[in-house]
Amino acid sequence: MTDGEHVVEDKSHFTGVWVFLEGRKHILRDVSIQLIGEGRRIADRRGAPLTGILPGHGVENLARQAIGYGLDRVIVVEHPILEIYRSRPYAKVMASLIRRHKPEIVLFGASKNGRDLGGRLHAVLETGLAADCVKFDLDEEGNLDMIRPSFGGKSLAHILCKRHRPQMASARRNVFLPPHNDPNRTGEIVHEDVDVSEKDVDATLLEFQEFTREGGLRPEEARIVVSGGYGLMDGKNFAMLQELADLLGGAVAASRKAVDSGWMPKEFQVGQTGMTVRPKVYFAIGISGAVQHLAGMQESEKIVAINNDPKAAIFEIADYGIVGDLFQIVPEFVRQIRERKATKAVPMPVAAR
């Protein structure tokens, strides 16, 4: 890390593992929670304390919640302009705190805001940042081994930041297991001041439109995903997939072709230009299995394919499949599930892990 003087300070001055905490609407983001769990593991191995950093406004509650997930300490920076995430003020806060406290490791969730922040911050601090990590380890010298997919997902790269401090990394969502919350866990909550003011507000949020859930889960959060592709032929046919998803307690998603054809909104798109999902089961219905789609779902635990083309590439990576007309198979599937459910005396939760 430099202070504009191009001097890389002695590494030994840097200790402690930090996790940047992000909230939305007074709830901690899932990726922040997941990161506390992983941060705890790394901090324990380093024999160092685990600190959460929480810039915001009226976030005392969140700080307490965060301690419960495994933090030793939370540094809260309170200021009205920090109520929502904004790149410049947040980067300023983080930079100040890091220069003040010199942590060895700083972790961010690779949410949009997390990457927005990390990208700006690492240039200001002139230190290393590894993006979108799926695993962490320590090398023989005690450096953080930051492991991330690269080269289009074909490889896993081990990134090291040997000389610069802090070592920074963003962690991919839904990869690390969230820890349990212990409301009785004790930890320190420290309030610090950073010189930020209205002058640092360089962008205004005019409007926020939440995606309507329409009775379904978000695909990235669901354990079961029922995804439709070009074979669905029409937007109204997705209602049948929604029915199946509801029965199984899952979420509906779509391939790029289905989205481009206007049958489903972009936020449901799975694939290289959409989102990556890693559910327990992925139903690929009327999806041919193009490389770009596979990139978004090939790590699903189990894949079920329904397609009328026996040569469709999707069958190469499917665990189960039916070759046939989806317009007959899906309704039949729904019917049989309903039948079997009705014969059960007591309804049970679906898809227990």
Place this chain on the structure above:
Amino acid sequence: MAERFDAIVVGAGPAGSAAALALAREKFSTLLVERGRHAGVKNMFGGRIYAWPLFDLLPEWEKDCPVERFVSSEHMVFLSGDASLGIEFESPRLASGKAASFTALRPKFDEWLAKKAETAGATVVTGIKVDDVVRDGSRFHGVVAGSDRIEADLVVLAEGAMGQLTQRAGLLPDLTPASVSVGVKETIEVPAPVLQERFGLGDRDGASYVFAGDVSGGARGGGFLYTNKTSLSIGLVVSSEDVARKKLEVPELMQRFRMHPSVQRLIKGGKVLEYSAHLVPEFGLGMKARYVGDGILVAGDAAGFLINNGYTFRGVDLAIASGIAAARAAVDARKHGDFTARGLSSYERYLRELNVLTDLETFRAAPSYLKNERLFTLYPKLLAEIAERVYTVDGTAKQKLSEVVFDEAKEKAPLLRLLRDLIEGARSM
């Protein structure tokens, strides 16, 4: 931003690149537009190039021109059943001086010539298709590509055999099957030492083969084989009218051709690298092309400047020559500030001086002569059977050559008709 050039040349094949090169040299601001990703990507030929116009256009051409082999031996082979009769002509003078010809690979050769045009000062753009020629009534003055429009005093259409712009400009009647042939070709990899041994060649020389007879399944046409540095180009040219009429499958014809023992001997062990097909406008002046208009000239295959007289296939040299002629005509037009058809009329004179039109006219009868089916079926068979009887020594009584000939002819070819065909042939060739 309005863009303007003195001359726009459409198509960076040999005709277009030669025209652009010559125009740029004469200080015309010249735009050369090619629809392929690189020059030559969309072009295919047998291929051999007669070099004579290059001496004029680029005196130093031999230094860096991508020549495969200089042709030093010519072969004509008649196929009948599984037999063949060949005539071979070799001469040290074939591959030298202005009579030189060489085998080439079009992507390399066309790219080379287009680069020469660029070095001479032409702006060369690839990967853009010209959609239309801009016209006011009969006056052409630019081109349109997508939503871009470029103005020019002169447009030279060198767009090749498909000639859509030329047709739309009203300068060429619609292509009918009688005037178009289909050429198919395979490039077969044969390592140089093997190739040279098999064909009896040195490092730099090459052979050219023309095949007649059973090649084309009774359709008018012929086969060819050319030696490149480390590959052979082998293929067929057949009349699309006959293909349609006789319900032939060109790939099948190609297969039969390459399976003939005499052909197998030449290509065996080789690895097929590439298979391609192209349209060949045939019958030269019989296509009734108009190639001069107000502000417009047509050059190369697009104008039908191609000769196929059964034993010679020429297109690239005529294309280059027509490009040179077009530039000369442009110079004349600029001198008088008149780019109308009248101002460009010296194009025809230059085509004649360079023997493009002259040769086309000389062989004008060839296309209709070559409509004579007997040339492709009966006579090659006859020749082969005569040869077979002459060369077969198996203990049965031998006849004199003249007797054999009369015997065979009497049965299969009425003498009068045979004589008439021979005379017509000699006259038109």
Place this chain on the structure above:
Amino acid sequence: MGPRPLRIIVCIKQVPKAQELQVDPKTQTLKRVGVPSEINPPDANALELALQIKDRRSAEVIVISMGPTVFDESLERGVGMGADRAVLLTDRILGGSDTVPTAYALSETIKKIGDFDMILCGEETTDASTGHVGPGIAGHLDIPQITYISEIQIEDDSVRARRTAEDGTEWWETTMPCVLTVNFGCTKPREPTLLGKIRVKRAGVIVHWSCADVGIDPNKVGLKNSPTIVAKVDTVHLPPRARKVFHGDAKDAVAKLLDALLEDGVIAL
């Protein structure tokens, strides 16, 4: 007199085409030579947004890139699509730079061009996929940044951008100059045109600058001045798949599938 032309700088990177990503086993890096390349698709989306702005009002679009001279191919395509000019920062000492020196070097190049109103980048690259350089440039130049945007509206001196967050859509407003990073797939990049390709051939439209030309400190770029290194690369092993396909009429096949899913504990009812 109309509004003064906006100067929009678009940062692009040339990457191996998606299907062609190959790792050189010896160097553990991506093979870049001899593989078909393209403009990093999100950068092409960013360039298209810039050109759409130019369609609507007077603007000057400058594409810039940092890399070896083969990157000219992408800069030529950018100009062919409609950019007014291009700058390639190319210098051997830049080799091996990670995102810290890259953001620094591009920032200095942008400062040298000067008088810019907007800097557009793709959200991330398809080969490295960090997404760091756009925000890094904003950090260096200390100007506002809005990431993951799909739409831009310009009013006088302010910029409005539609940002995609995980849980919804945000509309942000900020002042110029600013950095915007653009979502993959939000636009359909146009094809190069004849006029664009003619412009490519004009002298001075595409220029090469060295670090010395820009005034970049050699001690801040290159492999040895990059905080991160790739220590090792492992190939990803995807789980083997059972590929059990069920046949029969719909009723039969579905029954078999349902049985298998329940038995294997994949779903529970």
